[in-house]
Amino acid sequence: MMETAPHDPIGTGGVDDLEAILAVANTDPSVVAHVTADDADAIFSWQYEKGARPELARLYEKAKASQWNAETDLPWATPVDQEQLILARASAGGGPFAGMDLSGTPFASWGEAEYLRLKVENQNWTLSQFLHGEQGALLCTAKIVEAVPWIDAKYYAATQVMDEARHVEVFSRYLDTKLSGHYPINPHLQQLLDDILRDSRWDIAYLGMQIMVEGLALAAFHLIRELSNEPLLKEILRLVIGDEARHVAFGVLSLKEFYAQLSAGEIRERQEFAFEAAVRMRDRFLQQEVWERLGVSPRDALPLLLRSPERAGFTALLFSNIVPNCRRLGLLDAGDGWLRARFTELGVIHFETRGDLDPELGVDRLLAQN
Ligand SMILES: [Fe+2]
Ligand SMILES: [Fe+2]
Numbered sequence: 578m579m580e581t582a583p584h585d586p587i588g589t590g591g592v593d594d595l596e597a598i599l600a601v602a603n604t605d606p607s608v609v610a611h612v613t614a615d616d617a618d619a620i621f622s623w624q625y626e627k628g629a630r631p632e633l634a635r636l637y638e639k640a641k642a643s644q645w646n647a648e649t650d651l652p653w654a655t656p657v658d659q660e661q662l663i664l665a666r667a668s669a670g671g672g673p674f675a676g677m678d679l680s681g682t683p684f685a686s687w688g689e690a691e692y693l694r695l696k697v698e699n700q701n702w703t704l705s706q707f708l709h710g711e712q713g714a715l716l717c718t719a720k721i722v723e724a725v726p727w728i729d730a731k732y733y734a735a736t737q738v739m740d741e742a743r744h745v746e747v748f749s750r751y752l753d754t755k756l757s758g759h760y761p762i763n764p765h766l767q768q769l770l771d772d773i774l775r776d777s778r779w780d781i782a783y784l785g786m787q788i789m790v791e792g793l794a795l796a797a798f799h800l801i802r803e804l805s806n807e808p809l810l811k812e813i814l815r816l817v818i819g820d821e822a823r824h825v826a827f828g829v830l831s832l833k834e835f836y837a838q839l840s841a842g843e844i845r846e847r848q849e850f851a852f853e854a855a856v857r858m859r860d861r862f863l864q865q866e867v868w869e870r871l872g873v874s875p876r877d878a879l880p881l882l883l884r885s886p887e888r889a890g891f892t893a894l895l896f897s898n899i900v901p902n903c904r905r906l907g908l909l910d911a912g913d914g915w916l917r918a919r920f921t922e923l924g925v926i927h928f929e930t931r932g933d934l935d936p937e938l939g940v941d942r943l944l945a946q947n
Pocket of ligand 1: 711714740741744821
């Protein structure tokens with residue numbers, strides 16, 4: 578799996594290099610495990626006293642008081658009719674190509690049945706990627722427990738490991754019992770998780786997971802919760818969002834101290850990592866595997882998707898937490914402002930001052946309370 582070189586958006590191809598995007602492919606979907614070397618040191622701290630970093634200590638107390646039980650706190654008996662729910666939604670018609678000229682493409686002959694199937698597969702794929710991403714969060718946060726040098730951060734990260742186990746549990750159960758199919762991990766997402774896990778620098782685990790992956794997940798969960806008319810999924814997402822907002826706050830509180838003392842060269846490495854992570858996540862949402870399952874070549878679908886106005890709005894929303902997170906860390910303007918320039922090119926820089934989608938469950942509220 579993933580023997581090919583990663584899509585290098587900073588190299589000559591640029592962010593929309595279709596061949597580079599498609600070269601990252603899952604070559605063996607039947608594998609049952611994936612191994613990544615972890616090059617970080619496991620660090621013992623003998624400074625056990627709690628509260629040396631009071632903000633992290635307070636977040637740890639909050640996390641202990643906010644635990645929930647996936648077995649008993651959710652209405653699992655709720656019946657879910659996937660197709661009926663999609664058809665009942667006002668926005669069910671159209672699709673990602675609404676308003677576009679499709680003549681000469683495989684979609685020219687598509688009608689309601691094909692778009693319904695696309696939406697069903699889209700949901701199966703999206704929830705499958707959430708599931709795999711949650712396992713990624715589980716492993717990355719276990720790595721933080723080992724690799725972060727501060728005891729307050731180890732304590733907090735341990736609560737997040739429990740949170741992520743619960744998230745894996747709920748998404749796995751929802752896919753198994755309520756939806757109609759599983760997808761293997763998207764190769765762009767796997768590459769990003771591998772990049773994060775392989776890196777020897779402990780802060781990269783935070784930057785990749787808490788700031789980028791979880792920043793994006795938080796926006797996606799909010800969006801899907803808002804659009805969904807299914808009460809069980811809405812409740813799952815409400816509980817998961819509450820946890821994820823805390824996880825993003827954990828990343829911001831930990832890294833802003835650390836990044837304030839890095840050199841310009843070290844900061845530039847973090848800016849480049851953040852940008853590459855952003856592009857990998859954009860690439861994953863082109864959902865190559867869905868087109869293949871529907872019998873459409875991704876070579877036909879992706880150029881249309883990259884131009885689709887509906888898709889562009891969706892992609893931008895997914896960056897709506899990442900850009901403010903990078904601003905909170907000072908990464909946008911550090912050095913020569915390299916990251917600001919890149920996010921400007923991607924068309925997502927205007928999100929830098931955007932507040933939380935749901936202030937009750939937001940990151941700003943958690944940071945302000947701290
Ligand atoms: Fe999670
Ligand atoms: Fe999380």
